[in-house]
Amino acid sequence: MLTAQFLLLGAVLFCIGVYGVLARKNAVMVLMSIELILNSVNLNLLAFSVRHGSVDGNTFALYIIAIAAAEVGVGLAMVLLIYRNRRTIALDDLSEMKG
Amino acid sequence: MLAADLLVAQNIGFGIIALLMVVGALRVVTVNNVVHAALWLVVVLSGAAAQYLLLSAEFVAITQVLVYVGAVMVLFLFGTMLTRARIGAENDLNNKNWKIAIPVSLLMLGVMSWVIVDGFSDEKLIDNPGEMTQVPVQLISDDIFGPYLLPFWALSFVLLVAVIGAIVLARKD
Known part of the structure; x- marks a missing residue:
């Protein structure tokens, strides 16, 4: 197995996630795309962990999983709050802070 | 190069799972039904757990299944069903200028692939496959x-x- 194949898979998933964040209007779909991005980073960390024979990458991957869980919790709470106040979660309509 | 150095079975497994993950990820960002997108995300996250097993990180793989497939997906489905009047296909899930995102992400993919191939062209993950043990x-x-x-x-x-x-x-x- 080559190091590059895991890194390339991570890069492909990252770019698909970036596309989802940019293209989607529904806030829940944007959160899903962010999960794709975080997973690609985990893949890179674990590949480098094996490459260098160290467990630090595993530790970082576990921390990232915990951070992602917290992020989804707060993000969905905000989406619910926006939905309760606006009756929509389309990100195009949230333009109060546009300036 | 010895046959044992090639890790044929691992490479075939990697290819199949990687293909599943990429197809699933593309479906997540293109499908026009939020619940279906969440279910495709399950495919991607489970595939990631399988890749972690290939990388001999079993603890992270099990944590991935527990936290992502177990907890985060339930949160997503709750979020979808609490904010949606109807469950089903809808055609206004994308921004009005979503097409700009395609060249942006393709450009990022090109730059990142170039850097990765340039830096790690044929560097093997482990020099001696016999040493690969569970963490x-x-x-x-x-x-x-x-x-x-x-x-x-x-x-x-x-x-x-x-x-x-x-x-x-x-x-x-």
């Missing part, structure tokens, strides 16, 4: 509660703040 959980816990104790505390506070914040944001007053 003992004891080593991970020594790592977490040893040199990385301070980030662990910070992470505990982040989780506490997230729980309190989610309750405060979502409660009716």
Whole structure:
């Protein structure tokens, strides 16, 4: 197995996630795309962990999983709050802070 | 090169799972039904757990299944069903200028692939495949509660703040 194949898979998933964040209007779909991005980073960390024979990458991957869980919790709470106040979660309509 | 150095079975497994993950990820960002997108995300996250097993990180793989496939997906489905009047296909899930995102992400993919291929062209993941062993959980816990104790505390506070914040944001007053 080559190091590059895991890194390339991570890069492909990252770019698909970036596309989802940019293209989607529904806030829940944007959160899903962010999960794709975080997973690609985990893949890179674990590949480098094996490459260098160290467990630090595993530790970082576990921390990232915990951070992602917290992020989804707060993000969905905000989406619910926006939905309760606006009756929509389309990100195009949230333009109060546009300036 | 010896046949054992090639790790044929692992490479075939990697290829199949990688293909599943890429197809699933593309479906997540293109399908026009939020519940279907969440189910395709399950495919991608389970495939990631399988890749972690190939990378001999079994503890992270099991944590991935527990946290992502178990908890985060339930949160997503709850979020979808609490904010949607109807469950089903809809055709206004994309921005009005979503086409700009395609060249942006393709450009990023090109640059990143170029850098990766340039830097790691034929570098093997492990020089001696016989040495690839499972990572003992004891080593991970020594790592977490040893040199990385301070980030662990910070992470505990982040989780506490997230729980309190989610309750405060979502409660009716």
